[in-house]
Amino acid sequence: MQFGQKVRELRILRGLTQRSVADSLSVSVSYISKVENGKLHFGDYPSANFIHKLADELKADEDELLLLADKVPASIRQRIRQRPELFRQIAKMDKHALDRLESSLNTVN
Amino acid sequence: MQFGQKVRELRILRGLTQRSVADSLSVSVSYISKVENGKLHFGDYPSANFIHKLADELKADEDELLLLADKVPASIRQRIRQRPELFRQIAKMDKHALDRLESSLNTVN
DNA sequence: TGTTTATTGCACCTTTTGGTCAACCATTCA
DNA sequence: TGAATGGTTGACCAAAAGGTGCAATAAACA
Structure with missing residues (x-):
C-alpha cells in the first residue's frame, strides 16, 4: 500500500x-491531488x-x-535513542530471525 | 554522551x-566549533x-x-520500512520487556 | 449540456536549513 | 609585547524544501 493511495482511500x-x-488543512487542492498521486x-x-x-x-x-511515507514516528525514534544497541542488533537480523522474533512476540509467554 | 562532545573527543x-x-570537509572552522558545542x-x-x-x-x-544526533541510520530505517508492525510493537514495550528482549537476543539459542 | 471533481505542468513564493564571514577571545611562546 | 595558533559568537546569506496559483485537460454525472 502506497502513501497516496492510503490517503485517498481514507478520504473517500x-x-x-x-x-x-x-x-480544512488550508492548502490548495492541487497539492492534495499531488499528494494522493505521489x-x-x-x-x-x-x-x-502536514501528515x-x-x-x-x-x-x-x-x-x-x-x-x-518512510518517516520514523517519534514514538519509535525515542525508543531507538534509548536503546540504540538493541535496535542496531534487530536491524542486523535476517528475515528468518525477524520472523521468529515477530512470532515470539505474538506468543503469550 | 552528547553528539558534539563525542565529535570533539574523536577529533582530539x-x-x-x-x-x-x-x-578536509570544506566547511568553515566556525561551523565545526558550533557543531562541537551544540x-x-x-x-x-x-x-x-555532513555526519x-x-x-x-x-x-x-x-x-x-x-x-x-537523534537520526535513524539508513540500515535501521530500511528494516522499519520492511516490518513496521514489528517495530511499532517493540517501541510500545516497557523497559522491562525491552530488557528481557535484549537479553534473550544475547542468549545463544 | 453545464457543473463538479480531479489531474498535471509550470512558474513562482516563503520558510527552513545549512552554512559563511568577520570580529573577537585565550593561550602560548619567541 | 606582539604575533601565531586555536576556538567562539552573532549577524548574515544562499540553497533547498514545502507549498501556491493558475491554466489547460479530462472524466462523471445530473
Missing part, C-alpha cells in the same frame, strides 16, 4: 472531496507536519501514515 | 584541529550528509554518530 471512506480536505515535484512525500494534520482530518493512524 | 583523539577538519542556531545537529563525511574523516562509527 470519510466521504470527503479533495477540496474539502484542502480547505506527484510532489520533489521529495516523495509531504512533510511530517500530522492530515491524519487528524482523516481520523487516521498518524504513525501508520508516517511509516507509509 | 586523532590529533586534529578544528581547522584541519574544517578544511550551538547550531537552530536544529540541534548537523545534517546526515557521513565527518564520520569518515574521524574514522568514527557513522551510525553511532547518527544515533547521537
